[in-house]
Amino acid sequence: xxxxxxxxxxxxxxxxxxxxxxSAVIQAARARRVRVLAARNGILGALRxxxxxxxxxxxxxxxxxxHTPGGAFGSCRLKLKSADEDRAKYERLLAVFRAHDVRxxxxxxxxxxxxxxxxxxxxxxxxxxxxxxxAVPKTVDNxxxxxxxxxxxxxxxxxxxxxxxxxxxxxAAMADTSTRVFVYEAMGRHAGWxxxxxxLAGQGRDDAPHLxxxxxxxxxxxxxxxxxxxVVRRVGWCVVVASEGIRTADGRFVADAGGGRDxxxxxxxxxxxxxxxxxxxxxxxxxxxxxxxxxxxxxxxHLASATDLEHAMAVGRAAVDCALSGQTGVMPVIVRDADAPxxxxxxxxxxxxxxxxxxxxxxxxxxxxxxxxxxxxRRYLSPLIAGEAFPPFGRDGLPVYVVPAMKAxxxxxxxxxG
Amino acid sequence: xxxxxxxxxxxxxxxxxxxxxxSAVIQAARARRVRVLAARNGILGALRxxxxxxxxxxxxxxxxxxHTPGGAFGSCRLKLKSADEDRAKYERLLAVFRAHDVRxxxxxxxxxxxxxxxxxxxxxxxxxxxxxxxAVPKTVDNxxxxxxxxxxxxxxxxxxxxxxxxxxxxxAAMADTSTRVFVYEAMGRHAGWxxxxxxLAGQGRDDAPHLxxxxxxxxxxxxxxxxxxxVVRRVGWCVVVASEGIRTADGRFVADAGGGRDxxxxxxxxxxxxxxxxxxxxxxxxxxxxxxxxxxxxxxxHLASATDLEHAMAVGRAAVDCALSGQTGVMPVIVRDADAPxxxxxxxxxxxxxxxxxxxxxxxxxxxxxxxxxxxxRRYLSPLIAGEAFPPFGRDGLPVYVVPAMKAxxxxxxxxxG
Numbered sequence: 001x002x003x004x005x006x007x008x009x010x011x012x013x014x015x016x017x018x019x020x021x022x023s024a025v026i027q028a029a030r031a032r033r034v035r036v037l038a039a040r041n042g043i044l045g046a047l048r049x050x051x052x053x054x055x056x057x058x059x060x061x062x063x064x065x066x067h068t069p070g071g072a073f074g075s076c077r078l079k080l081k082s083a084d085e086d087r088a089k090y091e092r093l094l095a096v097f098r099a100h101d102v103r104x105x106x107x108x109x110x111x112x113x114x115x116x117x118x119x120x121x122x123x124x125x126x127x128x129x130x131x132x133x134x135a136v137p138k139t140v141d142n143x144x145x146x147x148x149x150x151x152x153x154x155x156x157x158x159x160x161x162x163x164x165x166x167x168x169x170x171x172a173a174m175a176d177t178s179t180r181v182f183v184y185e186a187m188g189r190h191a192g193w194x195x196x197x198x199x200l201a202g203q204g205r206d207d208a209p210h211l212x213x214x215x216x217x218x219x220x221x222x223x224x225x226x227x228x229x230x231v232v233r234r235v236g237w238c239v240v241v242a243s244e245g246i247r248t249a250d251g252r253f254v255a256d257a258g259g260g261r262d263x264x265x266x267x268x269x270x271x272x273x274x275x276x277x278x279x280x281x282x283x284x285x286x287x288x289x290x291x292x293x294x295x296x297x298x299x300x301x302h303l304a305s306a307t308d309l310e311h312a313m314a315v316g317r318a319a320v321d322c323a324l325s326g327q328t329g330v331m332p333v334i335v336r337d338a339d340a341p342x343x344x345x346x347x348x349x350x351x352x353x354x355x356x357x358x359x360x361x362x363x364x365x366x367x368x369x370x371x372x373x374x375x376x377x378r379r380y381l382s383p384l385i386a387g388e389a390f391p392p393f394g395r396d397g398l399p400v401y402v403v404p405a406m407k408a409x410x411x412x413x414x415x416x417x418g
Numbered sequence: 419x420x421x422x423x424x425x426x427x428x429x430x431x432x433x434x435x436x437x438x439x440x441s442a443v444i445q446a447a448r449a450r451r452v453r454v455l456a457a458r459n460g461i462l463g464a465l466r467x468x469x470x471x472x473x474x475x476x477x478x479x480x481x482x483x484x485h486t487p488g489g490a491f492g493s494c495r496l497k498l499k500s501a502d503e504d505r506a507k508y509e510r511l512l513a514v515f516r517a518h519d520v521r522x523x524x525x526x527x528x529x530x531x532x533x534x535x536x537x538x539x540x541x542x543x544x545x546x547x548x549x550x551x552x553a554v555p556k557t558v559d560n561x562x563x564x565x566x567x568x569x570x571x572x573x574x575x576x577x578x579x580x581x582x583x584x585x586x587x588x589x590a591a592m593a594d595t596s597t598r599v600f601v602y603e604a605m606g607r608h609a610g611w612x613x614x615x616x617x618l619a620g621q622g623r624d625d626a627p628h629l630x631x632x633x634x635x636x637x638x639x640x641x642x643x644x645x646x647x648x649v650v651r652r653v654g655w656c657v658v659v660a661s662e663g664i665r666t667a668d669g670r671f672v673a674d675a676g677g678g679r680d681x682x683x684x685x686x687x688x689x690x691x692x693x694x695x696x697x698x699x700x701x702x703x704x705x706x707x708x709x710x711x712x713x714x715x716x717x718x719x720h721l722a723s724a725t726d727l728e729h730a731m732a733v734g735r736a737a738v739d740c741a742l743s744g745q746t747g748v749m750p751v752i753v754r755d756a757d758a759p760x761x762x763x764x765x766x767x768x769x770x771x772x773x774x775x776x777x778x779x780x781x782x783x784x785x786x787x788x789x790x791x792x793x794x795x796r797r798y799l800s801p802l803i804a805g806e807a808f809p810p811f812g813r814d815g816l817p818v819y820v821v822p823a824m825k826a827x828x829x830x831x832x833x834x835x836g
Binding site for chain 2: 014068168398
């Protein structure tokens, strides 16, 4: 049995399968007889010494996490600055790690979390503290560098494609006397991956979604309205998928949620569909409905992609392998071997090539007119939404999600006042 | 083989299971060797003599309709006025019925459609034309009188309860440093049935949804904000479910979509969640996210309730029985025999007791404080979301929905110019 403790934490926006990664981490560590602590609410739990002992979880609870959305241990949005700027925080982290004999730190998140893991890894090395830091990929935005895809994205992509196909059938039935235009707002921040996934809902140019608005292309309202009008004239109705992060040519967001910025400096997005719906109604006089699924799209474990679930568990297992073999400052990544039939494996990438990078949609994935996806995009996206992984449902008609009660470890250090 | 043709049409907002009713109608009629025509886009298709011959559908296509959302033949929002005001329309309908030997008319819709079916039935009788008119219940709003529940509601209710449970797990994980309040907007117009169904997502007072806003209770902003604040202080976060149709004490909608009114005189609703989110942010300074699933909640066939699906098919079969046995001016309804274990049967109710009535949520279903559901509501709602009825999924990861191409019958009458 290796001596020391493994600390696992979740960071940033949660997904339908981040708990599946947690489940795989705990199972892999248990198989190696390694103790796993979880920090409550991400890196904040480590700073606060708010640590949960996963030993209290039964084997059934650990397995149940694999079909439970949300973040079982809590997540956080907190970005550590440079070692100089946030010296007190880094020193506190190392003090907490020392106090609980934490030798392996697994941080499950996106770009910012990879950056945090890298900084902690460097600082521990500089301080001579033996710590192995491994980032574990997760984001519905699919904007992580070095990995072919990010766990969490495939399930959100499947939700998006299925929802757009379903609501399109609704609009088609209503269009004669009622709703002509439907606007669906997809998450994704500055990357159009989820909006692109909506393209899987249809095949030909008269299939929904008829128009996809990507953040990678400047939004031109007059051109957009002309195209909506043309689709309605040709097809009778029009389904638009708009990425929350679309901007006009001068770089301004078409709509933001007015919620200010988070500690990462990110603007809160949301509201683009309502804005576009208003413009379509005013300019074209057509009845419009719109949907903003927001968190529903990233928590819909009931519609998870089986492929995505396998990825999420595989990176969890690989992260434990990396950690226990002493590979620090790395992240397990998904490598694609073939599109069809889809084959993949897990590799290891250095965090320096991942931290703070943002993988945008390749230009070759966006149709030349800017409003749809190409065959190359379909080849990339299709395998990621393949397969169903329904959670168990109870007799009450609801999924049986596992929310284990866990007690925090007794603190060994003074309270954190940072 | 009975002589004559059965005409089936879909009306109003479509649902996840209205095509299951269509499937059952066609199968029951085929078993009796009765020819089934479908009017394209509801009663408008009858007026326009735009009729589809369902004989062209293969048996597999007919079965496939039972797992396909939307309205396979198209729907419409068109309310016929009194016989005096809309005489030309009624005369045209009878002319089309005569031209195609339509002896049985099945109109699948809500309150307004029941009214239309009743008027057509009376007019045919007055004109001495042998026509049997049967309304077939359908509405996600569950506001049809005389029936214990309306097909379509159970699936939308299941979608609502599952989605609220899922996004609540997301918010719980984010609340420490990010989103504290989540507002989910439910459909339902003037009736809080779908908002009430969200209550099934949790059990205790600290479970989400923490606050439900019903259209049956006047919205008091100050009281609402104080309760959100109290929940956040107690639980750490708060999930609010708001019915689109909530009004202040003076009767004004808290938010409307600015889309004007439809031909039934209904105001287009939608936007209440965004409005409430803004108020929570401004008044309480908390980070808020909100979701507006809109059509997604009524087209999510992937998450249909097995109970609802059985209801939808049972009323379709019963409607054919009613029609062929000459019972005019009636609607098959669901009668509940027991809550647990749930037992039910189909009965027949006269349209005069249904048309233009609206069944609101019983006062006894709303908790005394006005912000949650009672045990009686749970007893009523629970069986309606029980059981899963997943559609088949293809290897592409998407549900296999059936959208049959159908040719319109050759017209026998001059074009309708009404």
